Amino acid sequence: MTDKKKLSGEERRELLLKWLQNEKKPLTGSELAEKARVSRQVIVGDMTLLKARGIPVMATSQGYVYLPKHDREGFERVVACIHPPEMAEKELLLLVDLGILVKDVKIEHSVYGDLTASIMVSNRKEVHRFLDRIQETNAAYLSELTGGVHLHTISAKDESALDEAEQALQDAGFLLE
Known part of the structure; x- marks a missing residue:
């Protein structure tokens, strides 16, 4: 995040999803929290909301990952x-x-x-x-x-x-x- 404007929850979740989709390795909740300038607990809640919408985000022992369609086949x-x-x-x-x-x-x-x-x-x-x-x-x-x-x-x-x-x-x- 480059600007200091506070994002809405929806904007933040879109940004989190974009970061996960563009990353090849898992991103920890702490890494995402630092990038989004929120607490790790906020990230946990955001991930829960994304999963509830059917977005293929998974928490692993190494961090959060986005599972593209070809990885789920x-x-x-x-x-x-x-x-x-x-x-x-x-x-x-x-x-x-x-x-x-x-x-x-x-x-x-x-x-x-x-x-x-x-x-x-x-x-x-x-x-x-x-x-x-x-x-x-x-x-x-x-x-x-x-x-x-x-x-x-x-x-x-x-x-x-x-x-x-x-x-x-x-x-x-x-x-x-």
């Missing part, structure tokens, strides 16, 4: 996995090395029901950034709440890549049978 599958936390890196690297986008992790919690967290990793750098963030914040893996049992939504350009990924998970002992 392809094939998806949900796979059930089980492993201890120390095997998360091996599991994620196995998938991204096969050209898979790991969209999320889901668990079924005994009190809260289904819990889903966005991961959105598709290469080694993103996996390591995600895992570094877990360590830096001392956060727990969702699967720690369920004895290692969890689901991933995985995406690829074709069904055969998903088949190959599922077979690789089974061969590595990660697939819940």
Whole structure:
């Protein structure tokens, strides 16, 4: 933002969307807040409003991203996995090395029901950034709440890549049978 004029909420949301559409990497709420000269909490509210309108904005562990139509096309599958936390890196690297986008992790919690967290990793750098963030914040893996049992939504350009990924998970002992 170059001028000091205060933007209306609608103008700010249009600007946020433009920034996300023009950026190849995720933008954090803090980065967007600084650019828009508002608080991070205002950005969280703006993103919620954009999502409610059906705009394909997603919060990931690395920040907010806009998902262009071509990124939303392809094939998806949900796979059930089980492993201890120390095997998360091996599991994620196995998938991204096969050209898979790991969209999320889901668990079924005994009190809260289904819990889903966005991961959105598709290469080694993103996996390591995600895992570094877990360590830096001392956060727990969702699967720690369920004895290692969890689901991933995985995406690829074709069904055969998903088949190959599922077979690789089974061969590595990660697939819940």
